[in-house]
Amino acid sequence: MGHTFRVDLRGIIDLLSHHLYSSPRVYVRELLQNAVDAITARRELDPGAPADVEITFGETLRITDTGIGLTETEVHELLSVLGRTSKRDELGFAREGFLGQFGVGMLSCFLVASRITLVTRSARGGAPVRWSADAEGNYSVSVLSEEVPVGTSIELTPARGAEHWLEADIVRPLVSEYGDLLPARISVAGSVVTTGTLPWEDDEQDLIAYGERALGFKAFEAVPIEVPAVGLTGVAFVLPAGVHPGTRQTHKVYLKRMLVGDNVEGLLPDWAYFVRCVVDVTALRPTASRESLYQDETLLAVREELGDQVRDWLIRLDATEPRRAGQLLEAHHLGIKSLARVDDDMLRLVERWLPFETTDGPMPLKQFQRKHGTVLYIPDVDEYHQLAPVAAAQGLGLVNAGYAYDVELLDRLGPSAARRAAPSELLAALGDPEPEFLAALRSRLVMGAGALERHDCDAVPRDFDPVSLPALLISNAEQQRRKDTSEVGAEADPLWAELLSQLMSEESGRSEQLVLNCRNPLVQRLARLTDPALVELTLESLYVHAVLQARRPMRPKDTAALNRSFLELLDRAVGGR
Numbered sequence: 001m002g003h004t005f006r007v008d009l010r011g012i013i014d015l016l017s018h019h020l021y022s023s024p025r026v027y028v029r030e031l032l033q034n035a036v037d038a039i040t041a042r043r044e045l046d047p048g049a050p051a052d053v054e055i056t057f058g059e060t061l062r063i064t065d066t067g068i069g070l071t072e073t074e075v076h077e078l079l080s081v082l083g084r085t086s087k088r089d090e091l092g093f094a095r096e097g098f099l100g101q102f103g104v105g106m107l108s109c110f111l112v113a114s115r116i117t118l119v120t121r122s123a124r125g126g127a128p129v130r131w132s133a134d135a136e137g138n139y140s141v142s143v144l145s146e147e148v149p150v151g152t153s154i155e156l157t158p159a160r161g162a163e164h165w166l167e168a169d170i171v172r173p174l175v176s177e178y179g180d181l182l183p184a185r186i187s188v189a190g191s192v193v194t195t196g197t198l199p200w201e202d203d204e205q206d207l208i209a210y211g212e213r214a215l216g217f218k219a220f221e222a223v224p225i226e227v228p229a230v231g232l233t234g235v236a237f238v239l240p241a242g243v244h245p246g247t248r249q250t251h252k253v254y255l256k257r258m259l260v261g262d263n264v265e266g267l268l269p270d271w272a273y274f275v276r277c278v279v280d281v282t283a284l285r286p287t288a289s290r291e292s293l294y295q296d297e298t299l300l301a302v303r304e305e306l307g308d309q310v311r312d313w314l315i316r317l318d319a320t321e322p323r324r325a326g327q328l329l330e331a332h333h334l335g336i337k338s339l340a341r342v343d344d345d346m347l348r349l350v351e352r353w354l355p356f357e358t359t360d361g362p363m364p365l366k367q368f369q370r371k372h373g374t375v376l377y378i379p380d381v382d383e384y385h386q387l388a389p390v391a392a393a394q395g396l397g398l399v400n401a402g403y404a405y406d407v408e409l410l411d412r413l414g415p416s417a418a419r420r421a422a423p424s425e426l427l428a429a430l431g432d433p434e435p436e437f438l439a440a441l442r443s444r445l446v447m448g449a450g451a452l453e454r455h456d457c458d459a460v461p462r463d464f465d466p467v468s469l470p471a472l473l474i475s476n477a478e479q480q481r482r483k484d485t486s487e488v489g490a491e492a493d494p495l496w497a498e499l500l501s502q503l504m505s506e507e508s509g510r511s512e513q514l515v516l517n518c519r520n521p522l523v524q525r526l527a528r529l530t531d532p533a534l535v536e537l538t539l540e541s542l543y544v545h546a547v548l549q550a551r552r553p554m555r556p557k558d559t560a561a562l563n564r565s566f567l568e569l570l571d572r573a574v575g576g577r
């Protein structure tokens, strides 16, 4: 014998309230949705039919619509069978123009109500019908003899403990939030909450002011966007000041003019984290809870298309209002840099407008290039800060490329426009010391050779500014230099190449170089010292100082050297020796 499944309504309501919807508030949305769908259905029959939805409060909450209404048969079939809906065609596809599609929305009323009572009269004729159901799944249907207008009126009797959900103060903001753009005249306790037109289709509307109301910030710019293939229209609001790129970028999305949510993710590519959209769309799929969008292929295509539109707007802005484009770039440089890694137009924009830290102060790469030709960059912030003052004093221009995406972007400009500065280039820019002094210093270097040998470090005497800096540490000199010299040699003119290879042969192959500044008074005194122990101590101290200056991580050997030299200097200072 065949049996039919039975459904425990309490269980289903529990499922909806605890697992599907994030809050009982969604009942307001489901009621609005049904009212608007009923109006849409009626207008298919009679385009001039009224489109009014009224919500009033008394003992109970009542929502009345001028929609298509239901006949007695429909009441039995549609309202009383879970999952049955009038909003799908014979093949089961969601019918265009309707918000609902699953046939469960009405149940959400039981999240806040103990009883739903519905009085309806169909536009297709027949007597009015009254349907009344409780949360246990008992319902009754009666045919009424009195006159009622075409449409439906639904009354909710509050469930115990859920009374507040049905009060005007809670319901009014929920109706405006979900339904402000719905294509009907919706009033709550006598005042209309709908705007009638989409804000971005209303010529009178100040979009920046609208954005401020809708999203809570005054946008830098409101950019109209559209993707006709999915019936999407709306506005991309560009955030005014820097936002952290890790910030969740969310959007306010309406589906067929009903709010899906104001924190919907995934509508724009990640790089556009400085843009928040308000859109209405007809053909994207909501998730079952209708609180976010289904992440499908269509959404991916929409994301890409909207990304292109934001990008095109940026390029246009650059062409028409370069100054504003510059401001924007400065505020949102990380997103724009990230896009410039793969996009040539954006790369041009970055090159022209985005300030980089340089030895001539902050300036865009183009401007730096005009002054120095090729951009020489240092890919590490600490290394840059160590080398910059020295390079600047010798008139050698350097760019700090130690921040996110910098190296990738500079490398994309091509080797003739930008390349990594080789340590040997910097050395070549420093002056040669006077021979007599050099000879004196070299003999001290021999005397205290142990100090630097311990650290696998070479001393390289040079004349440079600032005079106050006694020594400069250049790391991985040999390996890096060999590599750089051959690279630079290939690109630079022959004179350079020769000079660089001379430099290479001049120094031996240790892993670091301590460039001693022969103009510095301490180094000058070092060249006159006669006590080998003091020479060694001075050299080691200079080395440790340079390590600290370079902010290179201290190895145990370095820390030991720091302790040793400090204590020994202290000992000498207080007169031990």
Ligand SMILES: Nc1ncnc2c1ncn2[C@@H]1O[C@H](COP(=O)(O)OP(=O)(O)OP(=O)(O)O)[C@@H](O)[C@H]1O
Pocket (backbone or CB within 6 Å): 030, 033, 034, 035, 038, 065, 067, 068, 069, 070, 078, 079, 084, 085, 086, 087, 099, 100, 101, 102, 103, 104, 105, 106, 107, 151, 152
């Ligand atoms: N105000 C109304 N006027 C006319 N018919 C209504 C009204 N409310 C509900 N109905 C009928 O009841 C059916 C079931 O409604 P319910 O809200 O449960 O599901 P739905 O709107 O079809 O789909 P969804 O679950 O996606 O909301 C609807 O398909 C519709 O035919």
